[in-house]
Amino acid sequence: MNPANEQLSPAEKTWQTHETLNELYGVLDLRKPRREPIHELISTMLSHRTTHANEETAYYRMRELFPTWPEVMVAPLEELTQALQTAQYPGPKAINIQKTLRLIQEKAPDFSLHFLEEMSVDEAMKWLMDLPGVGLKTATLLLLFNFHKPVLPVDTHVFRVSQRIGLIGAKVSAEKAHTILLDMLPKEAPLLFNFHKHLYWHGQRICTWKGPKCEECPVCPICNYCQEVRQKGIDKKARNS
Numbered sequence: 001m002n003p004a005n006e007q008l009s010p011a012e013k014t015w016q017t018h019e020t021l022n023e024l025y026g027v028l029d030l031r032k033p034r035r036e037p038i039h040e041l042i043s044t045m046l047s048h049r050t051t052h053a054n055e056e057t058a059y060y061r062m063r064e065l066f067p068t069w070p071e072v073m074v075a076p077l078e079e080l081t082q083a084l085q086t087a088q089y090p091g092p093k094a095i096n097i098q099k100t101l102r103l104i105q106e107k108a109p110d111f112s113l114h115f116l117e118e119m120s121v122d123e124a125m126k127w128l129m130d131l132p133g134v135g136l137k138t139a140t141l142l143l144l145f146n147f148h149k150p151v152l153p154v155d156t157h158v159f160r161v162s163q164r165i166g167l168i169g170a171k172v173s174a175e176k177a178h179t180i181l182l183d184m185l186p187k188e189a190p191l192l193f194n195f196h197k198h199l200y201w202h203g204q205r206i207c208t209w210k211g212p213k214c215e216e217c218p219v220c221p222i223c224n225y226c227q228e229v230r231q232k233g234i235d236k237k238a239r240n241s
Contacts, residue, residue: 012182013222014167018185019216021198030193037113038069038104042126043095049088051065056167058087069111073101087234094135103131117147124149136175153196154178157203159231164207166224181212 008016039059047055062083064227066072072080077094086089088131104111116124121143128139136154154162154177156169162168167184168177185195206213212225 007191008222009120010167013165014181014184016222017167017219018191018195018198021202022194025198025201027195028194030145030190032143033146037116037142038111040142041113041134043098043139044092044141045097045100045133046084046087048093048135053088054088057136058084058090061086061122069101070105073098073105073240081145093133097132099132100134113142113146116143118166140178143187144189144193148189150189152178152182152192152194155200157201158196158199160204160209161199161207164212164225165219166221167220172221205207218227 022035026089033040034194043055045060050058062072062080063147065079065083066075075083075089075098077098080094080098080180081091084094087093101111104113106229108115116127119127124143125139128134128142129136134224140151141153141155143151144153154174155198156174158181159168159177160176162181163172168180172180181195185192202217206217207219212230214220214223214226214230217223217226
């Protein structure tokens, strides 16, 4: 193993990873949300175990058939489920979306969700996670992307890359990873946004689930997987055994 890697604490390694990926992908601007809060919320609910392309197809098919949120909320369940067919588990997701919209309407008849901006992080997280079908990843993503709250979404890519590099332990759960990673970073929304997006992209493009491109990765010198598995050929031996 690279001696420098052995000497780094998880916090030091997390910061070096952040700086390295900033250089690789460039620093992103958080000022303008990519989509409206309600769009972000419902799309992220649809994204569970679903590719981005299929999530988008399901979302826009739903909005084509039911153009307003009240129409989605009262749509026949079978028709809504059919509209969401490209998403995994369209039936349960249709049920949760309608229940969630009813609860949102009680709080904000215009479905704006902008009341979350005035809440503390803990209050906003609790309110969102009390909604059916809304978990930690969905809540943190909405609060960071739309309201610039200092939280850190950990999706499949962020989780995998973090474990391979050694920012979190091999037995850490995805839920616990949210807290561990957040505690090692400054509580600044733009920085957390870049950390999330860069690890997400890295997991898609280089540190892929199957056949990670370690030879192209600038994080390799401090990455446990690259140093302990790939460079010793352990992964090839496992595949050939």
